[in-house]
Amino acid sequence: MNRTEKQAAVAALAAVFAETSMVVVTQNAGLTVADVTDLRRKVRAAGATYKVAKNRLATLALDGTQFDGIKPMLKGPTALAWAADPVAVAKVIVEFAKTNDKLVLVGGSLGSQVLDANGLKALAELPSLDALRAQLVGLISTPATRIASVVQAPAGQLARVFGAYAKTGEAEAA
Template identity: 85%
Template sequence: MDRTEKREFVASLAAVFAETSMVVVTRNEGLTVADVTDLRRKVRAAGATYKVAKNRLATLALDGTRFEGISPLLKGPTALAWAADPVAVAKVIVEFAKTNDKLVVLGGALGTQTLNADGVKALAELPSLDTLRAQLVGLISTPATRIAGVLQAPAGQLARVFGAYAKTGEADAA
C-alpha cells in the first residue's frame, strides 16, 4: 500500500467509525481462509462488517472518534467488526468464537463506552432489536386484551345466571 492508499483507507475507516454504534475487536490468529470466509458470510448476514486492518492504520482512523478507547486492544493479529445494531454484531462474533477457538474476542466499544471481552459477551446475550420490538408490542397489547376480557366477563356471568334461573324455572314448572 502506498501513502495515498493508506490515507484513503484511514479516511474510509474513520467515516465508518463516525456512522456505526458498535465496534468489536478480535484476535484472529490461526484462522484459515475458509473460517474467515464463513465468519464474514455470517457477519454480513447479520448486517455487520468484519475487516482485518493494520493496527497502525486502524489506530489513526480511531483518533478523534468516540471509539478511541479500543486503541490499546490493537496489538498483534487483530480484526474489527462493526454494525449499526450492536447486539447483532456481538452475537455473531461471540457465537463464532464459541465454535472456533482461534477467534478470540478482545473487547469492543459501544459508543463511548469501552467494553472488555465479558462486556461484549454480555451484550451478545441480549435479545435482538427485532425481538425487543416484538416483546414491546406484546406488552402494549396485553393490557388491552385483559381489559376486553374483564369487560366481557360480567356480561358472560349475567348470561349464565339468567340461564340458570331459566333452567330452575323450567324444572319448577315441570
C-alpha cells in the same frame, strides 16, 4: 499502500465509526482462509461487517470518535467487526469464537462504553434487537387486550341481565 490509499482507508473507517453503534476487536492469528470466509459470511448474514485493518490506520480513524477507548486493544493481528445492532454482531463473533480457538475476543466498544471479552459475552447473551422489539410490542398489546375485555365485560353482563329480565317478563305476561 501509498499515501493516498492510506488516507482513503482512514477516511472510510472514520465514516464507519461515525455511523455505527458497536465495534468488536478480535485477534485472528492462524485463521485459515476458509475460516475467515465462513466468519465473514456469518457476520454479513447478521447485518454486520468484519474487516482486517492495519492497526495504525484504525487508530488514526478512531481519533475523535466515540470508540476512542479501543485504541489500546489494537495490537497484533487484529480485525474489527461492526454493526448498527450491537447484539447481533456480538452474538456472531462470540459463537464463532466458541467453535474456533484461533479467533480471540479482545474487546469492543458499545458507543463510548469500552467492553472487555467478558462484556462482549454478556452482550451476546441478550436477545437481538428484533426479539426485544417483539417483546415490547407484546407487552404493549397485552394490556390493551385486557382493557378491551374488561370494558366489554360489563356490557356483556348487562346484556345477560336484560335478557334474563325480558324472559321473566315474558313468562309473567303469558
